[in-house]
Amino acid sequence: MSVKTEAWTYFDRIVSDAAPGGVHSNPWTIDPEGLLAYRPDFTALQRLLGVPLYLKAATTTGVPALALDVWLSYELRRAGFSKDAVWPRAAHPRILPQAVANLLDGAPKKLQVEIAKLLTTKASITGVTSSSASILGKNYLKQVDVIMTDWQTGPELLISTKRMDSSFGKNAANRVEESYGDAKNLRLRHPLAALGFVFGLRSTILDEEPDKAEWLIDLLEKLGREDDAYHATCLVMIEYGGNVGTPADDDVIDAENLLVSAGLESEPEDEEIPSEPGSDIDSVLANLPSVKILHDKIPAALSPSRFLGTMVRRVIDATPVTMHREARARIREVVDGVR
Incomplete structure (x- = not known):
């Protein structure tokens, strides 16, 4: 099993534990000032972030950043969006068009079994399932980490994630510059889609390079204020002991993905076919490395x-009242409860 395939096994279990029986808690609440506020599940996030540390997954494996993607898609399902509409999905295949999901739900039982077997036993099916999604922007295709789309609506939500655990001085400017270009490319073709950017940053930057940290955080805030870029930006300040990856990892994290998205290279075969991990899941999850989110540094x-409140509300505001009924109902439940 590849590191990413094993990571998915633990990610899926964490998400399943956080939503027993597929029932998600309502993330909306009323804050002390009487305003509607989104309350993320940080317990689930911290557990997800512990998985790459347990696996000693280098940045180049994509697993450290994938932990953020899994959490964001889980939060969007908590907000009330369809389990099949938000990618990556909580089960293999991670990318499954809504039309195919509808076909599966509406097919006779016998055919359902056959279709499900075809979808779940193959790593990917060209043009149908995949492990990642690329969207055409104004000038080029861009791989998007968390997405909600359908052929009827086009992209409704697009979130790009980056993560940096080392080599802060060398790579911080590159990550921000890439993100700004990606935002312009996507926003110009999909102006109504909720467009967001999440940056996972290891807290050691605060001690090792405080000036760089101040500069980077300021740039992230500015990215969220541009009229033609992101609707919202987010910082996740991550604290943990030990090490994951190496400084050299950050130099090549996106190089292959950009070429694949542009159609200049073939997409590597997706290795993720569900299988049993070599160790006991309960034991591993009970002893994951400790991870904290430093809220006071954000x-x-x-x-x-x-960030999540802004993204969810933008999707709702840009669609008719007949769409995303569960997401609307979850907000209404909290608002009506305080009247």
């Missing part, structure tokens, strides 16, 4: 709560 404008 400016209010970059808080995960503000």
Whole structure:
């Protein structure tokens, strides 16, 4: 089993434990000032972030950043969006068009079994399932980490994630510059889609390079204030002991993905076919390395709560009242409860 395939096994179990029987808690609440606020599940996030540390997964494996993607898609399902509409899905295949999911739900039982077997026993099916999604922007295709789309609506939500655990001085500027270009490319073709950017940053930057940390955080805030870029940006300040990856990892994290998205290279075969991990899941999850989110180091404008609330409301505001009924109902439930 590849590191990413094993990571998915633990990710899926964490998400399943957080939503027993597929029932998600309502993330909306009323804050002390009487305003509607989104309350993220940080317990689930911290457990997900512990998986790459347990696996000693280098940045180049994509697993450290994938932990953020899994959490964001889980939060969007908590907000009330369809389990099949938000990618990556909580089960293999991670990318499954809504039309195919509808076909599966509406097929006779016998055919359902056959279709499900075809979808779940193959790593990917060209043009149908995949492990990642690329969306055409104004000038080029861009791989998007968390997405909600359908052929009827086009992209409704697009979130790009980056993560940096080392080589702060060398790579910080590159990560921000890439993100700004990606935002312009996507926003110009999909102006109504909720467009967001999440940056996972290891807290050691605060001690090792405080000036760089201040500069980077300021740039992230500015990215969320541009009229033609992101609707919201988010910082996740991650604290943990030990090490994951190496400084050299950050130099090549996106090089292959950009070429694949542009159609200049073939997409590597997706190795993720569900299988049993070599160790006991319960034992591993009970002893994951400790991870903390340093909320006091995150400016209010970059808080995960503000980010998720903004993204969800933008999707709802840009669609008719007949769409995303569960997401609307979850907000209404909290608002009506305080009247």
